[in-house]
Amino acid sequence: MTSKEVVRLEDVSAHYDGVPVLEGVNLSIYQDDFLGIIGPNGGGKTTLLKVILGLVEPGRGRVSVFGDTPEKGRKHIGYVSQYSLFDRDFPASVWDVVMMGRLGKTGPFRNYTKQDREATLRALEAMEILDHRDQQIGKLSGGQQQRAFIARALVTEPELLLLDEPTASVDTPLQTDFYELLGKLKERMAIVLVSHDISTISIYVDKIACLNRELYYHSSKELAAEDLEAAYRCPVEMIAHGVPHRVLKEH
C-alpha cells in the first residue's frame, strides 16, 4: 500500500495584507487520495489550493508539487476554481473554453492539434455535456457550467484534481450525480475537494481534513470533535449554520 506522494506542505504560513490566512499547515496528498477539506468561509481553503498551485506565495514553509516547485509541478494539476468569477456574456462556446485546458500542451504560435480536439471531445463526453459544445458558456445552467470547467481541467490530463467549492451553485439533487462522477474520476487521479458544506462532502470523500487557518488532519475520515471545535472556534455558530455536531461524530 505504498502510494506516491504528489503534494507536500511543510509548516506553510500565508498572509493576505498582513492578516494570517494559513498558519503552520502540514499536509501530504497521495496519488490515490480523495480528500475533502472543510472549514468555515474565510478559513483559508481557497488560499491553500492557491499555495499548492503557486498562485499565492507562502510567507513561510516549503511546498513541493510532484517533487518540484509549484510553478513547475502544476502542469500535472487540473484546477477548478469557484466558477462564479467569469463574465456571463463572454463570447466563447463551451468547446472554446474546454479547449483552453490544452494550451499548456500545444504551445504558442500554432493551432490546436487533432489530439487536442480528441481530448476535448473525450472530456465533454465524460462530463456528459457534449450536446452543449456549441453553446455560449455563460448561457449554461450552474451545474452544466461546473461540468464544463471540470472538463477543462480534465483535458490537461491531470494526476491531481483540485476543486474549490464545486457544488456551491449546483442544486441538491444534481449534487448526488456530481459526486458519483467524481467517484469515477478518483480511479484515475487524486482529488482534493474544498467546501464549507460539511454534511454532503463527508459522505463521499475517503479522507477529511478541517481547515480554519490551521489544518486538522489525520490522513483518515476520522475527525475528532475537539478538532472541529478548534477549527470552527465556536460550536454554537455551527449549529446556527444548520450543521449539527453529530453528523460529523458518526464518521
Place this chain on the structure above:
Amino acid sequence: MLEALQYEFMQNALIAGLLAAVTCGIIGSYVIVKRMVFISGSVSHASFGGIGLGYFLGITPIVGALFFTIASALGMGLVTRRAKIPEDTAIGILWAMGMAMGIIFIGLTPGYPPDLMSYLFGDILIVPPSDIIMMLILAIIIILVVVLLYKEFLALSFDEEFATVVGLPVERLYFLLLILIAFTVVVLIRVVGIILVIALLTIPAATARRFTHDLKKMMLLSILFGGFFTSTGLWLSFELDLASGATIILVSGVTFLASLFLSRLRLMTGVGRG
C-alpha cells in the same frame, strides 16, 4: 461620396478610416471582453504627452506619440500589476499626468503648434501619406500578433488564473496586449483624435457583441461596423461641412443606441406575442 473620392485627401482619409476600422475591430474586441475600456482611455490621453514631446524635440508628433504611448501603456501595466494600488486610481493618475506633460512640452516649445487641435479632436482630411504608411505597418503588426496568439489571448481574456495554471506567461501576454492597445491608439489618433479614441475603440466592438457569441465573428463584425462608421461619418462630414472625428463618433454612437433600441423593441413585441 464617389465624386468626393476624386480628391487625393479624400482617398487618404478613406484609407485611414478603414485602417482604423481594422485595428479597432480587433483590439477593441479584446478591450470590451477583457473590460479594459478605461485603461485604454488612460493610455490614449497619456499619448498627448508624446505629441508634446514630438513638438519639443522637433520630430513628427505622431512618432513621439508612438513611443510615449507604448511606455505609458507598459507603465500602466506595471503599476496595476505590481504596486498595490487600485486599478482605477492608477488610471486616473496616468491619464492626467500624460496630458500635463504634453502641455508642459508644448509650453516649452517656441511658438504655437498649428495642428494641435487635429491631434486632440482628429482630422482625417489632413492625414499625410507618411502617417498612412505608419498606420498600415501598425495594423499589419496587430493582425500578425493576434493571428499567432489568438488562443492565448482568448484564454487570457476569459480566465487569467486558469491560463496561469496551464502555463501561459500571463503577465507578458497582458503587457503585449497593452502594447497592441497603444498601437491602436496611435492609429486612431489621426482619425478621431486623442479625446475621441475611446469611442472608436469601444463602440464597433460593443455593437458587434450584440450579434454574436464568438470572438472571431465579433472581431470581423466590428471591423465591418467600424468601416461603416468611419466611411459614413467621413461622407457626412464632407457633405455637411462638420468636424470629421466628431461626426464619425456620432454616427457610431447613434448606430449603437439604435441597435439597443431595436433589440428592446424585438423583446417587447416578442413578449407581446408569447
